[in-house]
Amino acid sequence: MDYLTLERANPEPASANESVERELVDRARSGDREAFGELVRRHRAEALGLAGALTRDAHLAEDVVQEALIRAFLHLGTLMDTGRFMPWFHRIVRNQAYMKLRRGGPNGREIPVTGLSAPAGRPERDPNPSDWHDLDRILFRLMDHAAEEARRLTNPEACLVRKEMLQSIRLLLQCLNKRERGIFExxxxxxxxxxxxxxLFHTSTANVYNSLSRSRVKLQRERIRIAIRDYVQRRSELGLPPKRILAPPP
Amino acid sequence: MTAATEKDWTKTMTTAASAIYGAVSYTDKKHLTLVDVMGLTGHAFRLNIDPKQIHAAGPTSFPGGYILRRNLANLGFISNLADAEMPVTPELAERTIALVQQAIDRGTPAIAFDLFIPEFGLIYGYDDERQLFHAKDVSHDGTISYRQFVESKIGVLFAVTIAESLPHSKYEMLRMALDMIVSHARGEEWNHVFKDKFAMGLSGYGAWIDVMRKREADAFGNAYNVEVVADARAFAAEFLRRLTVQWNGANIVERMVRERAAEAAAHYEAVAEAFRGMESLFPFPQGGTPQDAEIADRAVVLLADAQAAEEKGVKVLEQLFDFMKAYYSEVWVH
Structure with a gap:
């Protein structure tokens, strides 16, 4: 089975499908997350089929597609011809699958469970979580990947910087309102x-700068809040004194 | 000298020195008085003037990490510094909080800046459960949350802590103090980002006089600077007077210190006297009318007197410093 047979399995007529597809890719490239979400919905099943056929392992296939989505999402800007999204995406899926297979199949690498499930103490989600679910998953997955790379590669600093950046984005998404999120993304x-x-957001450039700068401040506060909470918890786990107050100075 | 003798020698306007004094009082060097600390850290001899309008930021606009650690070294302490640039990463925030907590665990408070107001103060307790520090500065004794502390408004997340107290002879203390005093007076002290924005040491007088002549002094800033310098120079004169008593005259170094300190004390007393005149012209915090021509001209005269006296004082201290470079013993029988 190759991607061409999968492509033919698509129920929509080729020409109409192509123009919708092209438009979605264009919108996704310009930062429209909904468009990217739609692309994901359209291609996830067939990508999973392709990955499953290549890896013969459902879990690994899931992993492959997740990884491929991240790559597609981050590298959408490098796709020259927007009409070629699907072949391009499937090439990414294949590459991911082969890479994983080369590493030794389903047991050849750790499955980053912590990256996919909510870690302890993670702040409550929005009341409307489905809106951001996919993106959050992607970011969690990316973070874990960056951490893994940092452990593995000879240039850990670069990977740590990347991990730090991704951590920032994830935290940011949890503390921004919807509009701020849109602009920031x-x-x-x-x-x-x-x-x-x-x-894109029907506003002034000044407002965009303001929003970005507000977002950065919010991000910083949120990061610090979480860092302090974790720090205090670690001290407590280490059995360090929880409190010490000297006599007030003269 | 009546005004000087009435002064309370346990309080100073220079909060860097009062914070150091406060921290030192928790160590084995608690015998050091505020007069000792003001003199040995050089804070009694500082002058840092905003050449545009005598802004109130002048006295505290120096590289805090560098100066405070050098101050602590003068007094015989190994110290630690945190000055991560804002906004800090979570990792640097944690390490700074940890640095403060470790100092408190050792029984000494940490020196910080802008706890409640933009002055130096001390953090003397922590409470992980409530995520807050117990802190004190000149304005307030209370608590500040870890988060507030980390969200510093001064561009860096600043803390200085005492790591270890070392045996340190009075020779070393005085020589290192003179080194700082002279290099500051001569404008040779490393001043980092403040270098071109403020006039340091003796050149501060020229800048101050210039602003007075242009009638551009800010009433509050000017009065605050007057208050800080008047207080500092009173401490300088007192520090030098005490040297003439504390050094026992048993050998040539002891006698030279007494002689030069007495000489310098007279000059710094003249500076202090001129600044008492400035204080009556510009009462803090209202500040009077420094842009008024007659008042400003009187200020110019007083500042010129102060400058002339301080130039003589610095020259004497410079000679003493050169002399001290050759002597290191604590007790010398001869």
Whole structure:
């Protein structure tokens, strides 16, 4: 089975499908996360089929697709011809699958469970979690991947920086409102200039800058809040004194 | 000298020195008085002037990490510094909190800046459960959350802690103090980002006089600077006077210290006297009317007097410093 047979399995007529597809890719490239979500929905099943056929392991296939989605999401900007999304995406799936198989199949690497499930003490989600579910999954997965790379590679600093950045994005997404998220993602993932983001969100460039700067401040606060909470907890686990107060100075 | 003798020698306007004094009082060197600390850290001899309007930020606009650690070294302490640039990473925030906690665990408070107001203060307790520090500065004795502490407003997350107290002879203490005093007075002290923004040491007088002549002094800032320098120079004169008593005259070094300190004390007393005149012209915090021509001209005269006296004082201290470079013993029988 190759991706062409999978492509033919698509129920929509080829031409209509192609133009919708092209539009979705265009929108996703310009930072529209909903469009990317739609692309994911459209191609997830067939990608899973392809990955399953290559790896012959359901869990590993899931892993492969997840990885491929991340790569597609991050590298969408490098796709020259927007009409070629699916072949491009499937090539990524194949590469991921082969890479994993080369590493020794389903047991050849640890499955990053902690990256996919909510770690202890993770802040409550939005009341409307489905909106961000996929993206959060992707980010968690990416973070774990970065951590793994940091352990494995000879240049751990670069990977740690990446991990730190991804951690930042994940935290940020939890503390921003929907509009701020949109603007921040457009800047971050789409790497759009603020002027274009302004057009996209029907606002002024100044507002985009303000929003980005507010977002950064919120991000910083959130990161620090979590860091302090974890730090205090670690001290307590280590049995360090919880409290010490000297006599007030003169 | 009546005003000087009435002064309370346990309080100072220079909060860097009062924070150091506070921290030192928890160590084996608690015998050091605030007068000793003001003198030996050089804070009694500092002058840092905003050349535009005598802004209130002047006295505290120095590289805190460098100066405070050098101060602690003068007094015989190994110290630690945290000055991570803001916004800090979670890792640096944790390490800074840990540095403060470790100092408190050793029984000494940490020196910080802008706890309740933008001055130096001390963190003397921590409470992990409530995630807060117990802290004190000149304005307030209370608590500050770990988060507030980490969200520093001064560009760096600053803390200095005492790591270890070392045996340190009075020779070393005085020589190192003179080194700082002279290099500051001559404008040779490393001043980091503040270098071109403030006039340091003796050159501060020229800058101050210039602002007075242009009638551009900020009333509050000017009065605050007057208050800080008047207080500092009173401490300087007192520190030098005490040297003439504390050094026993048993050998040539002891006698030279007494002689030069007495000489310098007279000059610094003249500086202090001029600043008492400034204080009556510019009462803190209202500050009077420094842009008023007649008042400003009177200030110029007082500042010129202070400058002339301080130039003589610095020269004497410079000679003493050169002399001290050759002597290291604590007790010398001869």
């Amino acid at each position: 457009a800047r971050f993932f789409g790497e759009l200039p603020p002027s274009e983001i302004a057009t």
